Amino acid sequence: MSAAPRALVIGGSLGGLLAANALRAVGWEVEVFERSVGELSSHGGGIVLQPDVLAALRFAQLDPERLPGVQSGERIYLDRGDRILQRAHQPQTQTSWTVLYRTLRAGLPPQHLHADRNFLRYEQAEQRVTAHFSDGTSESGDLLVGADGARSAVRAQMLPGLAPRAAGYVAWQGMVPEAMLPPATRDKLDGASVFQQGDGHLLMACLAPGEHGAVEPGKRCWNWTWYRRVGSDETLDAMLTPKTLFEDARQLAAPSFRVLIDTTESPLAQAVVDLEVPKMLDGRVLLCGDAAFVPRPHTAGSTAKAAADALTLAMLLSQRQASPDVGLAQWEQLRLTAGQGMVMAGAAIGDRIMGMSRY
Numbered sequence: 577m578s579a580a581p582r583a584l585v586i587g588g589s590l591g592g593l594l595a596a597n598a599l600r601a602v603g604w605e606v607e608v609f610e611r612s613v614g615e616l617s618s619h620g621g622g623i624v625l626q627p628d629v630l631a632a633l634r635f636a637q638l639d640p641e642r643l644p645g646v647q648s649g650e651r652i653y654l655d656r657g658d659r660i661l662q663r664a665h666q667p668q669t670q671t672s673w674t675v676l677y678r679t680l681r682a683g684l685p686p687q688h689l690h691a692d693r694n695f696l697r698y699e700q701a702e703q704r705v706t707a708h709f710s711d712g713t714s715e716s717g718d719l720l721v722g723a724d725g726a727r728s729a730v731r732a733q734m735l736p737g738l739a740p741r742a743a744g745y746v747a748w749q750g751m752v753p754e755a756m757l758p759p760a761t762r763d764k765l766d767g768a769s770v771f772q773q774g775d776g777h778l779l780m781a782c783l784a785p786g787e788h789g790a791v792e793p794g795k796r797c798w799n800w801t802w803y804r805r806v807g808s809d810e811t812l813d814a815m816l817t818p819k820t821l822f823e824d825a826r827q828l829a830a831p832s833f834r835v836l837i838d839t840t841e842s843p844l845a846q847a848v849v850d851l852e853v854p855k856m857l858d859g860r861v862l863l864c865g866d867a868a869f870v871p872r873p874h875t876a877g878s879t880a881k882a883a884a885d886a887l888t889l890a891m892l893l894s895q896r897q898a899s900p901d902v903g904l905a906q907w908e909q910l911r912l913t914a915g916q917g918m919v920m921a922g923a924a925i926g927d928r929i930m931g932m933s934r935y
Contacts, residue, residue: 580605581893581900582717584707586695587724589616590673591865591882593680595721597636598890600684607715608684609693609707611724616677621749622670622784622799624876629676632883635890638683643676644789645669646796648782652765654772654830668769672784672797676879695729698861703899705860719900720861721889723882726851728867734858740849740870743923745776745930746815747848747873748802750840753786755794761835765798772830776805778929779833800836801873802829803848805930816845848872848926852919857908860900864889869915872922874929881918885911 583599585592588610596606610616623629625645633640647669653662681689694710698720706716722730726740754762765781772779781800785791804824806815814820825837837843851870856863865882888910892903926932 581719582607583719583721584609584705584715584717585721585723586707586730587722587728587865587867588612588689588691589723589725590677590680590879591725591867591885592721592723593677593684594632594883594886595723595864595889596688597638597680597683598632598886599721599893601636602890602894604719604890604893605688605717606684607688607690607717609690609695609709609715611692611694613692615681615691621673621751622782623673623676623879625669625671626876626880628880628884628887632887633679635887636683638679643671643679644785644791645671646783646785646791648767648769650768652768652770654770654832656772656774656828656830658831666769670782670784670799672789672799675785675789695724697733698730700859700861703860703901718860719904722861722863722867723865724867726849726866726870728863730861731853731863731867734861734863735853735855738851738853740851743848743850743872743926744932745803745805745848745926746845748804748821748837748843748845750800750837750843752798752800752836752839754783754796754798756839757798757835761832765832766793770832772833773929774828776807776931777828778803779829781833781836798836800833800840802833802837803926803930805932816847818843821845850919850923852916853912855908856912856915857904860904862889862904862908864911868911869919871915871918872926874925875918875922877918877922881915884914 582605585596585608596608600606630640651664651666696708705720708714769782779802783796786795786797853868864885892907
């Protein structure tokens with residue numbers, strides 16, 4: 577009986593864990609290497625449970641129906657004075673980054689999860705790939721999956737010089753325990769995804785599970801995001817300071833959003849970027865998730881794209897060809913098209929929201 581094929585997954589966040597669970601489901605031995613020490617800390621963000629995510633979880637026998645989630649039944653749009661301008665019936669379910677991360681980690685044997693392993697480079701010979709790490713160790717396998725995010729070290733070797741490019745605006749994010757909000761704010765926003773559109777900015781918020789996946793009213797969390805265009809008289813660094821955030825919130829945000837922002841202990845900010853690769857495959861090395869394509873967050877599709885990358889890969893490699901190379905080539909063709917389309921769509925949505933011209 578031949579030994580199971582072996583995959584090395586670089587990156588222990590959602591993209592890497594999705595790939596590892598999917599490959600393990602079709603009989604691959606999988607080792608996951610993460611540069612951080614121990615478990616990753618919570619990102620605090622809400623994640624919409626889209627069909628691709630649910631399909632990947634079912635494929636890995638992780639039972640998404642048991643995943644804690646918060647349902648919202650409608651979207652409401654506020655003006656600057658906090659009046660509800662519009663209601664739209666649009667049900668969806670949000671879980672949290674932390675809930676999904678812990679579910680995916682639990683699907684893998686702990687002895688195959690390796691923390692504090694900083695990837696340096698790969699080399700290939702005779703249909704085998706070897707990963708070298710900064711601690712002087714190395715690991716070999718039949719496949720290396722680069723799932724190490726937008727600043728991917730695997731991509732840096734495969735495609736030197738290719739890096740994310742700034743889209744011209746920033747995203748502030750925060751998370752607030754529901755119990756910390758005034759009753760009037762809780763009552764007004766409960767059961768809805770909330771939006772406020774302004775000139776060159778967009779505020780949005782939704783409920784997600786709270787600590788330990790709690791979904792009971794009063795124990796959930798509000799996650800908010802504020803997209804802000806970088807003006808011609810502003811600098812990116814200035815836009816990313818908390819002082820600017822709180823000052824601008826007093827001028828531009830509806831009162832309900834000001835409550836969310838003012839109650840957030842440690843808001844986080846990052847520049848919105850675009851990234852797309854011309855190829856995802858180099859021999860037995862591939863890029864998936866945000867290591868290959870970073871769509872703008874308006875698509876709500878980054879996690880779904882990583883799930884589809886992982887599921888498609890596992891299904892094609894499960895066909896038991898004499899060599900996985902045929903399946904890998906088919907996978908790259910399919911996922912390149914999907915990634916390019918999502919990046920293009922996200923850029924069009926974002927530029928329209930921010931009032932930016934692409935030409």
